[in-house]
């Protein structure tokens with residue numbers, strides 16, 4: 053028997069009214085969800101505590117009287133700006149069609165999320181942008197990365213989590229995306245030019261994965277991160293793949309000049325635009341005319357973002373006063389940093405994971 057997704061959606065729009073049929077459908081739908089979910093779905097169900105996210109989002113929505121507004125005008129095609137106007141919340145807090153972010157979901161464990169509605173209310177529903185004044189900082193007394201630097205246990209967990217988390221998940225290193233930007237000429241290699249600097253690269257796991265995926269691409273790699281992270285890197289394993297671990301604060305002058313690629317995965321989504329700009333601003337003067345900044349991040353689609361993307365967005369907001377970005381937001385950030393956005397290759401449709409390539413203007 054084949055049941056199409058369209059048939060299930062039709063059923064969702066007109067569910068039975070009979071209580072027994074509803075209960076049976078509910079239980080069957082749960083079984084179906086478990087049967088078809090992918091690894092990221094499982095992660096969101098298990099770790100992101102969706103109930104708490106939904107609660108924080110729904111509570112804030114309720115505080116803003118948005119439910120009443122929608123109920124009073126059920127036929128109106130509401131736009132984010134309209135909702136911003138009637139609720140008094142900054143529209144940037146309410147994007148993400150087809151619904152709106154606050155109407156759906158909100159992480160960093162229940163403790164932080166439970167404080168989100170009050171936190172947003174206190175700010176007058178302004179988009180949080182300062183990590184030192186993030187919800188995480190309010191709950192924990194310091195920003196998420198300050199906490200990392202002061203708490204070796206937490207740093208060790210983060211180090212391992214980052215290295216393991218996406219090992220079996222889709223990656224751009226599957227051969228479908230050109231590696232032209234990483235290719236060093238013979239002269240480059242003779243001159244000892246660095247092929248890739250993995251900025252904020254944690255354990256250097258992406259450099260290891262890169263060597264396995266592209267053994268033909270020669271050249272030195274450098275992984276930069278906070279000293280607390282770099283100190284945990286196995287130096288022998290690193291040197292075996294021509295990888296140099298380097299403690300470096302990415303808000304300061306980039307010491308590796310003219311690398312072929314400056315690579316950042318899951319780094320810029322930890323920071324609001326002003327800080328993200330400062331990180332890119334350190335890279336621009338270090339670039340040679342043929343260098344590229346290769347960013348591996350989510351690109352939120354203009355409409356129809358699934359709940360995982362919205363959860364991630366609210367997670368970044370509550371844990372770091374940061375965000376996931378749309379193409380338009382990526383473009384603006386990159387152009388402000390003196391580069392142009394040359395390519396966006398989406399390599400996983402579900403998570404909208406993409407390789408974004410920026411080159412000098």
Ligand SMILES: C[S@@+](CC[C@H](N)C(=O)[O-])C[C@H]1O[C@@H](n2cnc3c(N)ncnc32)[C@H](O)[C@@H]1O
Pocket residue numbers: 197200214215251252253254255276277278281300301302303316317318319322
């Ligand atoms: C979300 S993790 C991403 C790690 C890795 N790129 C990956 O994709 O798995 C962000 C990384 O940025 C690092 N980081 C935070 N602040 C930093 C700073 N000021 N300078 C350098 N690295 C920093 C963190 O220690 C962490 O390893």
